[in-house]
Amino acid sequence: MPDSRTPSGDQPSDQTVPKVVVSRISLYLRELQRLQAAGQQTISSGTLGALLGFSDAQVRKDLGFFGQFGYPGVGYRCDELIHAMRDILGTNHRWPVVMVGVGNLGQALLGYRGFGRQNFSIEAAFDTDPSKVGTVIQGLTIRDVAELPEVVRRLGIRLGMIVVPADRAQEVADRLVAAGIDGIVNFAPVTLTLPPHVETVAVDLAIELEQLSFAVTNKFGKPAGEGPAGAQEPR
């Protein structure tokens, strides 16, 4: 484009990037990390796409939203692309996170190693149940929700996870917002009402099963021959 230097992530980006593109970036990153761990140095858009069930053009277009990262005739260097995608996603630095709700699911998430692998670290966990407050789970002392504002401020935390029952989720969301949080992952099966400056991502496990139920139910009412090989469709 402007000149002919070595590829690098310059910023043509000012257009607004579709959400679905960002979710694919996460999938590219995940796959690249696997490839790198397997010793692969470079990869082409075609190969990367095939591993995930996307076209080569889609991979290139997606990356094109953020800059130029490839080498014509060669492909992309895994290490460079991983670094670039972490920059895009904001995960080249560590994110401290708070969790509210340490029931079944909350406790499991506290022990999930996958967060740390992508540079997220649950730094504090809260509950309202007095029988839980003060106990130690996965090395963390559970605190009373009343301490939320102080802890968020002291640790400079911007992200929170809601892992409480549906009927308590909005109240917890309000507390997180009041404490100054910028983004929330909501595992409760309810839609939160939030001020527009707070970002949110919803995960509803029952809905995932419903989507599968629909797909399986309607499998034999579809068009004929379906897609390429058996690559899994991304969410």
Place this chain on the structure above:
Amino acid sequence: MPDSRTPSGDQPSDQTVPKVVVSRISLYLRELQRLQAAGQQTISSGTLGALLGFSDAQVRKDLGFFGQFGYPGVGYRCDELIHAMRDILGTNHRWPVVMVGVGNLGQALLGYRGFGRQNFSIEAAFDTDPSKVGTVIQGLTIRDVAELPEVVRRLGIRLGMIVVPADRAQEVADRLVAAGIDGIVNFAPVTLTLPPHVETVAVDLAIELEQLSFAVTNKFGKPAGEGPAGAQEPR
């Protein structure tokens, strides 16, 4: 359309329904169940949409993929629409499900009440760890994965959940497919290769946090400002 009888879910559906429409159907259903529990009899597309952040037209168009369910001037009857949407999603009947992997997360999912609420029931759980096989968790006796085919056949199970580490997920998927499963929810952070007749839904918890990281990082690069995520050190 054809005649003027009471609205009901007849099926103009043969067009292929976009996935994003199906995911909104799940959200409509969730909200309707909440409204019904709160005693509401009817709801308009505008009100329902507003509760979820969608336009009235979107709600009507989405429902239009599956039939005619509304009463002009009135809206939709909650009980009817709930039933219709369960029919669409295939959750008016109970789905028995198998789970493979009863680590941290698997055990939490075994205890999650939200599945039962939407008519899914985890009927059997498997692991390969001999120290887990034979133990009872959440009232279920954990079985050896070798028993998968027999149990799936005997209980007529069509859906499976993969809750094992990434490096074991493909092998487990192959076993589920061999056992005759039709759909898989995959919680492992890896893309599965599956035959085209097997449906799949992927849930990657770290990716959800990454999406939030991106949104928060770029919140102030949206309207006019500079520097969304491109910056990278020139090589």
Place this chain on the structure above:
DNA sequence: CGGTGTGAAAGTTTTCACAGCG
């Protein structure tokens, strides 16, 4: 009225196809 259902228009995302580069 207040609301649905639905073509047609607008907007968005994906695919195509090809110039250009090492």
Place this chain on the structure above:
DNA sequence: CGCTGTGAAAACTTTCACACCG
């Protein structure tokens, strides 16, 4: 060569706007 980056075309999704209904 093999592959990227990217306009332009195609496909798809959302919004608009309005006839019609109770």
